[in-house]
Amino acid sequence: MIQLSQLSKSFGERVLLDNVTWQIDDRERVGLSGPNGAGKTTLLKMLAGLEEPDAGVVVKPNGLTIGYLPQDGLTHSGHTLKDEASLAFVDLLDMRREIAALEDRLGHDDASDAEHETMLSRYSELQEAFRRGEGYSIDLKVTTVLRGLGFTPEDFDRPTEAFSGGWQMRIALARLLLGRPGLLLLDEPTNHLDLDARNWLEEYLSEYPHAVILVSHDRFFLDAVVTRLPEIGLRTLTDYHGNYTAYLRERDERMERLRQQKRDQDDEIERMQAFINRFRYQATKAAQVQSRIKMLEKVIPIEIPPERKRVHFHFPHCAKSGRMVLELKHVRKSYGPHRVFRSVNLHIERGDRIALIGPNGAGKSTLMRMLAAVESPDGGTRTEGHQVVTQYFAQDEATRLDPTLTVYQTLAGDSPIHMVPHIRTILGGFLFSGDDVEKSVRVLSGGERTRLAVARMLLRPANTLLLDEPTNHLDLDSKDVLLEALEDFGGTLIFVSHDRYFVDKLATKVIEIGGGDAIVYPGTYEELLWSRKERAAIAEAKQAAAPPKIPERREPARPRTPAAASAAAPKLTATYEQKKRLDAEARKRRREEDARRRRIQELETRIAEREEAIKALEASMSAPGFYENHEAARPVLDRHQALMWEVGNLMNQWEALQTDTEV
Structure with missing residues (x-):
């Protein structure tokens, strides 16, 4: 579907990707892996066309739509929340406006017969295209996605500029999901989501009908959503298939094989070098020495990614509290x-x-x-x-760091004496190594400040x-x-x-x-x-x-x-719940299946009734002189529009129940 062909990308002397060829097919769900700074966001931007590679090309099929969600920085204004989300259907909305304009125009009698026929033909064409594009389900889709991402119905009519930064990113995500691009690129999509919204997004992406490439530091989310994890490192992409847990297992196995191959290669190089050094000046061994020199020149050293250090740390001792x-x-x-x-x-x-x-x-x-x-x-x-x-770590803890101190001084100032020797080790566990520990807090990024604030917390009893x-x-x-x-x-x-x-x-x-x-x-x-x-x-x-029952009007006990x-x-208690479930499982399953079938039959009846009504209305609308009486035509057109919307919603419910039955 989309391919990287001999792609290279550098920033100064730092090479992120070198001559990389890679591809993703439709419906794949890919999670990019690699340490901070490896180039995950840069790769997403190149795929989105927002950044150019130094060499090579990104090959995309004609007509491929791409949607990209950055980590932050997006804002919206000028619309209500619902109207902003509905812009994902801009083509259908334009179509709906044209349909309304044609209905109004057809209600006047100043058009010639030829123009009238042209308008009728266009009206019929638009109605069919609108139906095929599920235009009658726009409101249902918008409501479903907005509710899934945590917005309430009361939010729908609020202006978008009234929402804070995290909610602005949710608005952007909602528009992307509703637009259903052929390639969905998401950079840390769960950053601004609460658990319920994250759970909903997990299910939505698991059923997404096109390709998804995402970056996330949420292990559970990666486990549930992705089916493939390419790792960026050593200037290339290494593919791992499966979810995040499978990636960790396969990566460890691959690293162990690489380390063994590296040891074997080093031993072989050492043996050849020892032979060369020993017999370099013996004429009888000259041919063998030259052969080994040429062999050494052709050796391509095996590279191994830097081993990720695992820092094991215990909080400083503190006296036990009361019960x-x-x-x-x-x-x-x-x-x-x-x-x-x-x-x-x-x-x-x-x-x-x-x-x-x-x-x-x-x-x-x-x-x-x-x-x-x-x-x-x-x-x-x-x-x-x-x-x-108590020790309290606030959401904005990173902003409370003293900007005049260095990274090391920030930890040393709060550390118990016996913990001072461990400061550099702890900082290394939070990606501060070498000269980084002497950086001023003032120059750190937001993410670096958060890591430093967490590291400082670990040193306080x-x-x-x-x-x-x-x-x-x-x-x-x-x-x-x-x-x-x-x-x-x-x-x-x-x-x-x-x-x-x-x-x-x-x-x-x-x-x-x-x-x-x-x-x-x-x-x-x-x-x-x-x-x-x-x-x-x-x-x-x-x-x-x-059967339906009218509930009593009373306040619930709290x-x-x-x-x-x-x-x-x-x-x-899992044991009790499991026992109860097993006892009732067969009966409940039959009850649910019977209820589902009754609901499907009811929906099919309602759809058929409304389709018959639509046909009758369309027959009236096609009659000569229908549009000459504007006042008489308007209620018929309104009823036709309402029935089309209702059929669209009923069809969505019917399809959802059919899907449940198949599963």
Whole structure:
């Protein structure tokens, strides 16, 4: 589908790619791998046509559409959110406007018969093209993608300029996904997504009908989405097939083979060189010496990528806290008219490992600041336990570094004496090596500052860690350093992260933020998702099987204490849930299948009825003199348009149910 042919790219003396030939086929989902600075973003830009190679060409088929999402920097203005997202269908929108204009023009009687016939022909042609392009489903598609990426219906009519930087990138991503380009290029698409939006994007890309090339530092996302991982390194691309886990395994095996080949080659070179040195001046061995000299000249040294250093680190010792670490009782918080929390009760004990989850803007960072005593609640109490030593890592921690210090001084200033000898090792684990440690903080990029802030955190003694998105801007190796340190941490951990792998590895309890509440769920995030799916499937099956019922109008009970909140949370004990599922599995499957078939039959009936109505209307619209009476024609045209939209939506529902049946 798209090919790199003898491609080369350099920046000064630094060669990123040298004479690389590589291709990607349609429907492949490719994740670019390689250390920071290897050239992943540069390659995406060359594929997008935004940057030129020094030599070679990017071969693309005629008519290929390419969509590119950079890491950040995109803004939108001048439209509402829904209108901006709908611009992905600009051709269909133009078609819709032309259809409306023709309908209006046909309603006037000042056109000649020839012009009238021409307009009718064009109108019919546009209607068919609009239908084939699924124009009647534009609103449904826009709503689905915007909701999937975390926007609410209340956001749809807001001007795009009212959204912050992270939401601006979501708007750009929504337009790209709706446009469905033939080649989708995504540079860190999950950077600005919360967990629910990330999970939705994972499913969307897994079913994307065209080719995808992406860069991501989210291990779980790569595992779920990509089917191929080319690694950029040593001026070339090395292909690995499978997901990220398979890539790690195959890469380790390949590196071991390369190292053995390198050792064998070095031994052979050493033997030949020893022979040359020993017999160089013996006439009887001259021919053999010359033969070995020529052989050495032809040897192409095997290159091995620099071995990635694994830094193993433990937090400095800190005295153990009391059993109760932090407690919130009836905590309220608002910003102006916006109420974030109405009455939150939390009880956190020593050793808890808690992940805060919820959509962006729900109040996760606000809760973290109140737990850290950085911000006070409007009402209620915060109680801190005995001998609790907290360390709070804010979202903007990188901006709090002293710009006048060097990288090394930043860590040395906060480090316990016994940790000073380990500073350079820790910095190396976060990609600061050699002269980098003497750089001024002032000249560091945003990502480098974040890595430095995380490294500094690892040197401060604490028994309670409050971490607000510590993995932002970290590469996979740096995440591994932090993850291993936190896995070994013996204190209490409360954190916010949109990295699914990070959350799955660390959290043994989940607090979901939203709707003014903070609800505690015992168990891991994976167990929570599994429980949600089970409950949703059961509820859907019950709804499909039961007759419609008018619900009672009453306020739902809401937990008022930590104990009540925990009791209200769904039980996530896997053994019990699995047993219940096995007991009901056959009955539920039959019920779901019966409900699906009834729904398909109902949709087919409704579609047929509306298609008959459309045919009748089109017969009326084709009658001589129909457009001469504008007032009489307008209701017919409006009804025709409404029916076409309705058929489009019904067809989408029917196709979705058919797909479920096939699966």
